Amino acid sequence: MKIAILINENFNDRKGSFNATHSRILNLTRICKHTIDVYCIHVYEPWHIRKLRHTKPSPKPKIIELDGIKYHILYYRFWLIDYILRQKLGGYEYLTMKALNKFIPIFKPYDLIISHGYFANVLSLKIKKRYNIPYTSTWHGSDIHSAPFENKNVFKEVNKILENSNMNLFVSKNLYNTANKITQIKNGTVLYNGVNKTKFHQYSKDERLKIKAQYQIPANNRNIAFIGNLFPIKNVLCLPSIFKKIQIEFPDTLFHFIGDGSLKHQLINKCHEYDIPVRFWGNVQADNMPDIMNCMDLIVLPSINEGLPLVSLESLACGVHFVGAKVGGIAEAIDDEFCVEHGDSFEERFAKCCIKALNAPKQELKDIFDWETIAKQENKLITNILNNK
Secondary structure, eight states: OOEEEEEEEOOTSSSSSHHHHHHHHHHHHHHOOOOEEEEEEEEEHHHHHHHHHHHOOOOOSSSSEETEEEEEEEEEEOOOHHHHHIITTTOOOOOHHHGGGGEEEEEEHHHHEESSSSSHHHHHHOOOHHHOOOOOOOSSSHHHTTTTHHOOHHHHHHHHHHHHOSEEEESSSHHHHHTTTTOOOOOEEHHHEEEEEEESSOHHHHHHHHHHHTTTTTTSSSSEEEEEEOSGGGGGHHHHHHHHHHHHTTTTEEEEEBBTTHHHHHHHHHHHTTTOOOOEEEEEOOOGGGHHTTTTTTHHHHHHOOOOOHHHHHHHTTEEEEEEETTTTHHHHHHGEEOOSSSHHHHHHHHHHHHHHHTOOOOOTTTTHHHHHHHHHHHHHHHHHTOOO
16 A cells, blocks of 8 residues: 655754654654655745845755655745734634645545644645545644644644544653643554664763864863753753853853754853853754764753653763753653752752752663654554555
8 A cells, every 4th residue: 555654844954853753754664564655845935035034045856865765845835924824913824724735636646644743734634635545643742732722723723633633643641631632532642752772872981082072072071961942942041040050069061052043142141141151052963963962961951841852862862861841741751850840949940950960870761762663553553544444
């Protein structure tokens, strides 16, 4: 039979959700006996939008290959009016939703659609309505825990997707529970993301010293990093205060922000205000992340909300301590003693937890976050759907 995997990602910005989705596809295609084609819904900006937003033109290849997986790219236009309608006015993206209709006939020959991402899930629902082709929806984070509760039109759309999907897959129990606040989930299960242990593993002491020298990281310092987008949802503005408290306990600590985003300048100012030694890396290529992680002693994530952040799994695979807020799937990924509840004195409690982690034995990565096991579970699920079609 023929299966189409449909994702909604930006190939020019390959971060957490893209890497998780790509790894899931890669491992599934290795064991699935059916024919699998992969499609990516990808936004492009017309010249006048690029001029307005000060962005550079990007190439528009029809196919992009990564790790042997061929992604057939389905381009849709960035509409300024739709952006304003959804992001500023809480409205409905009429032009984008209409543009998705042109892709529907592509999927007529398929027996099953596997979708990742909001617009991919929207398109899967449209395909099922026209051709009665079953689909599974995989939910990774903000598409469940944030977006539906920020926009009533998105809430209605996600509700329809959840109710019509032949199987809803959630990357954490927390997401599954949140989805039940949107509608009662009848066809759903938790299927975690995993970690690529070939790439993400603990280096030897000599390897770490070599990498630190390469990246000009002092060998004798403690190194603590935040890795991710510098956005409000990540709660990064609390980190300078937290880092200052850690520095009092460990004066030889160097702090790192790996990533970029709208709060960067505020963070720079706050770090200067707290007079802490800090390095801003900007965005780092995904292939370099195992090296960077192995230079760190602790990675922190004080987010307001999360799905199942890969950085938590990858840091543990690299033998690096991890402390996070007790939100989303973080508490499912790491030991509860290294999760900090939001609330009064959060920054003080978070700093104390970081100090505790730096003095503790290494945290172990749980066996459930194994891509091979996850792929077998997904393959069994889609086989059941195809057999009952």
